[in-house]
Amino acid sequence: xxxxxxxxxxxxxxxxxxxxxxxxxxxxxxxxTRIEGPEAELGRPLTEAELDALLHEVGHPLVVAARYREGPxxxxxxxxxxxxxxxxxxxxxxxxxxxxxxFVIRSLSTGDVAEAFGDAVGSAFSGAISIIGFATLVIWIVxxxxxxxxxxxxxxxxxxxxxxxAFWNDHAKxxxxxDFAAWNFDAFRGAGRQGVGRGLRRRRSSAGQALGTIAGGMxxxxxxxxxxxxxxxxxxxxxxxxxxxxxxxTLNWHVIKSGLFWVLLIYxxxxxxxxxxxxxxxxxxxxAGAFTIVEGCMMLSIIGWLWIASPLSAYISAPALxxxxxxxxKETPMVALAPLLAFVFLxxxxxxxIQIGWGTWKALxxxxx
Amino acid sequence: xxxxxxxxxxxxxxxxxxxxxxxxxxxxERYGYTLRQALAADGLEMEESTLYPLLRRLETQxxxxxxxxxxxxxxxxxxxxSADGEAMLLRLLAEWRRISISLEKIIEF
Numbered sequence: 001x002x003x004x005x006x007x008x009x010x011x012x013x014x015x016x017x018x019x020x021x022x023x024x025x026x027x028x029x030x031x032x033t034r035i036e037g038p039e040a041e042l043g044r045p046l047t048e049a050e051l052d053a054l055l056h057e058v059g060h061p062l063v064v065a066a067r068y069r070e071g072p073x074x075x076x077x078x079x080x081x082x083x084x085x086x087x088x089x090x091x092x093x094x095x096x097x098x099x100x101x102x103f104v105i106r107s108l109s110t111g112d113v114a115e116a117f118g119d120a121v122g123s124a125f126s127g128a129i130s131i132i133g134f135a136t137l138v139i140w141i142v143x144x145x146x147x148x149x150x151x152x153x154x155x156x157x158x159x160x161x162x163x164x165x166a167f168w169n170d171h172a173k174x175x176x177x178x179d180f181a182a183w184n185f186d187a188f189r190g191a192g193r194q195g196v197g198r199g200l201r202r203r204r205s206s207a208g209q210a211l212g213t214i215a216g217g218m219x220x221x222x223x224x225x226x227x228x229x230x231x232x233x234x235x236x237x238x239x240x241x242x243x244x245x246x247x248x249x250t251l252n253w254h255v256i257k258s259g260l261f262w263v264l265l266i267y268x269x270x271x272x273x274x275x276x277x278x279x280x281x282x283x284x285x286x287x288a289g290a291f292t293i294v295e296g297c298m299m300l301s302i303i304g305w306l307w308i309a310s311p312l313s314a315y316i317s318a319p320a321l322x323x324x325x326x327x328x329x330k331e332t333p334m335v336a337l338a339p340l341l342a343f344v345f346l347x348x349x350x351x352x353x354i355q356i357g358w359g360t361w362k363a364l365x366x367x368x369x
Numbered sequence: 370x371x372x373x374x375x376x377x378x379x380x381x382x383x384x385x386x387x388x389x390x391x392x393x394x395x396x397x398e399r400y401g402y403t404l405r406q407a408l409a410a411d412g413l414e415m416e417e418s419t420l421y422p423l424l425r426r427l428e429t430q431x432x433x434x435x436x437x438x439x440x441x442x443x444x445x446x447x448x449x450x451s452a453d454g455e456a457m458l459l460r461l462l463a464e465w466r467r468i469s470i471s472l473e474k475i476i477e478f
Contacts, residue, residue, distance in 0.1 A: 033402045067422035
């Protein structure tokens with residue numbers, strides 16, 4: 001009975017140790033009983049080929065052992081499958097948005113579009129595989145441990161805006177429609193301001209905006225902590241772009257980065273958190289307002305430090321922006337970096353003030369948003 | 370295609386019935402082979418590869434009890450309905466009768 005022993009040994013190796021001997025004894029009895037009938041008809045023992053065929057009918061050891069396994073015989077069961085599928089879809093959409101953003105930034109900064117495209121495709125694919133694997137692992141653990149997810153029983157109709165992602169493609173099609181411009185202006189011509197605002201906002205996918213915020217925030221955070229690199233910009237590269245760095249090129253940027261590291265990291269993570277909240281709770285206007293206020297305050301404090309207390313302040317804290325243009329080299333049509341930075345910082349500071357105002361408005365009057 | 374669909378729907382229809390058939394037949398002590406023979410005589414054909422894991426599962430769930438005994442020079446595992454199994458069987462039979470009555474009404478229309 002060598003063939004039978006080989007077969008039972010293969011099945012036994014796949015069974016839980018505690019039950020192995022018991023199950024194998026039962027299987028042996030079942031197979032021997034099955035052999036008795038043909039042997040009685042033939043009047044002789046079965047040949048190896050006949051025994052092989054009989055064991056084939058019993059089933060492959062992997063399949064036979066699986067029948068004795070306790071617990072779900074799947075990774076993602078029918079109850080949780082719709083949630084798994086939707087979660088994976090959102091995560092892959094974020095991954096694709098990040099990869100697209102990184103591709104654009106890398107292409108612009110390094111100029112090597114082909115390499116940037118190859119990196120983007122590779123990272124998007126490996127990221128998607130990782131997401132699917134991670135999501136499957138989480139759901140498998142939930143299924144195996146019999147964890148009861150509260151959300152399955154307590155979801156509310158008001159929270160269903162998170163499923164707007166399903167409509168993102170419809171909105172994208174509308175934006176590409178030939179009559180989009182006319183359709184858009186009609187919205188302004190007709191109803192009152194409040195109605196128009198709400199009508200326009202309804203046409204945009206809140207989930208799409210939230211995904212964009214998450215993707216942009218993730219790219220920034222990953223670049224800031226050094227995971228993503230888009231190439232170095234030195235004085236030579238700036239001059240090639242028509243910008244004269246002047247004395248700014250001699251600054252120790254590590255001092256500036258270390259001074260700003262934590263506050264910019266928190267700013268990036270706050271942006272990502274805002275995107276997540278907008279995705280999961282699109283009607284949480286007050287929360288969105290609070291995030292906007294925090295981001296505005298952080299932006300003002302960052303600009304304030306850069307302008308007043310950083311090594312950059314010697315170059316951009318001149319009494320008037322007009323004076324800074326005296327630093328420009330007159331013999332070449334170059335733009336000085338210092339006034340350019342000052343202008344950018346002023347714009348950001350203004351953006352910070354607007355963010356604080358807008359966030360306060362949303363927090364105080366959510367019903368008008 | 371239609372044959373595959375019929376087989377798939379037929380399997381779904383039979384799945385719960387087979388468990389009920391096993392519980393009914395195990396009111397009397399049997400081992401795997403004789404149980405399968407009895408079910409086949411009742412018109413409920415079942416592969417051993419399906420029956421044996423089902424018996425172990427029902428035992429783990431407390432509906433069956435088993436013991437190894439030597440018979441005809443070979444060790445065999447004999448199964449029988451437990452007290453919990455008997456109570457469960459009565460409930461399932463009541464449910465089965467309700468379903469049958471409902472279906473009969475629908476079919477009459």
